[in-house]
Amino acid sequence: MKKNFLEFLTMSLRKKRKAIFLFGMFILVISVTIFTACNVSSNLSPYSKGVLTVTFIDVGQGDSIFLAMDDETMLIDTGEKEYAYKVTQFIQEKDYDRIGVLVATHPHDDHIGGMAEIIRNFTIGKMYMPDVSHTTQTFINMMDAIENKNVSRHIPLQGENFKLGKATVTVLSAGLSNYSLNNTSIVLKVELDKYAFIFTGDVEFEAERDILSAKARFDISAYVLKISHHGSDTSTSDDFLDAVKPKIAVITVGKDNRYEHPDKEVIDKLSKKGIKTYLTSKKRNITIVTDGRKMEVITTK
Numbered sequence: 094m095k096k097n098f099l100e101f102l103t104m105s106l107r108k109k110r111k112a113i114f115l116f117g118m119f120i121l122v123i124s125v126t127i128f129t130a131c132n133v134s135s136n137l138s139p140y141s142k143g144v145l146t147v148t149f150i151d152v153g154q155g156d157s158i159f160l161a162m163d164d165e166t167m168l169i170d171t172g173e174k175e176y177a178y179k180v181t182q183f184i185q186e187k188d189y190d191r192i193g194v195l196v197a198t199h200p201h202d203d204h205i206g207g208m209a210e211i212i213r214n215f216t217i218g219k220m221y222m223p224d225v226s227h228t229t230q231t232f233i234n235m236m237d238a239i240e241n242k243n244v245s246r247h248i249p250l251q252g253e254n255f256k257l258g259k260a261t262v263t264v265l266s267a268g269l270s271n272y273s274l275n276n277t278s279i280v281l282k283v284e285l286d287k288y289a290f291i292f293t294g295d296v297e298f299e300a301e302r303d304i305l306s307a308k309a310r311f312d313i314s315a316y317v318l319k320i321s322h323h324g325s326d327t328s329t330s331d332d333f334l335d336a337v338k339p340k341i342a343v344i345t346v347g348k349d350n351r352y353e354h355p356d357k358e359v360i361d362k363l364s365k366k367g368i369k370t371y372l373t374s375k376k377r378n379i380t381i382v383t384d385g386r387k388m389e390v391i392t393t394k
């Protein structure tokens with residue numbers, strides 16, 4: 094070191110300048126590398142560019158899931174009517190006034206209760222719903238709101254897909270109506286490179302079997318699985334879980350709900366398979382962000 098310093102002192106001015114210049118360049122390269130590395134990790138913050146942000150909004154006993162990638166948005170269900178203000182506020186706070194795709198998975202109140210209000214509050218690109226109707230006032234209100242605002246409706250088919258930013262959304266199930274209203278739920282897989290989510294609505298074993306039978310046509314594995322039907326024992330068969338192979342499960346459920354969801358059997362099954370499980374009743378809003386290479390779960394509690 095001492096020798097190097099002596100060499101430096103005895104160098105010609107031109108050589109000194111060159112050494113200082115090279116040292117400066119070295120520092121610059123290191124700084125740029127560190128800055129870029131920091132920036133990559135901060136890119137995973139919710140709603141930043143190139144990031145898919147998925148929030149399971151806490152709407153008590155019900156579903157409402159907001160997805161955004163760049164300027165494109167999708168809302169899967171709204172929860173009961175009483176939560177429409179909360180869902181509205183959540184989306185508006187993120188600076189969105191348009192919902193590109195609004196999905197009414199199936200016509201039960203805990204999924205479409207707030208639809209009429211959401212349709213009134215936002216510009217809706219397109220509405221996805223199964224080919225079933227219901228006799229409830231909630232359903233009538235939703236249909237009236239659709240008509241009043243002239244929202245375009247789409248009844249999807251199994252296997253069709255569309256884009257949400259850079260993510261691909263595939264319809265795994267839609268309108269399987271021979272069994273129960275729950276089984277008519279639209280099931281969606283949303284995939285961004287390495288990471289995928291499956292949103293199941295309230296499908297039961299019959300629809301899960303139907304999805305499994307289509308396995309040859311689609312890859313049904315996903316890193317994150319929204320557990321169907323609030324963790325009820327009507328759903329989440331071993332076969333389905335083994336095919337999806339999720340690492341993370343989310344259960345949308347109200348605290349102390351009258352259905353006693355989630356079922357202990359389902360919880361035990363998930364824990365035995367080593368699947369990290371988040372409940373909206375415990376964590377409130379659950380946000381998952383991914384850029385397709387990394388994923389992060391953010392909870393408020």
Ligand SMILES: [Zn+2]
Pocket residue numbers: 155156201203204295322323
């Ligand atoms: Zn439900």
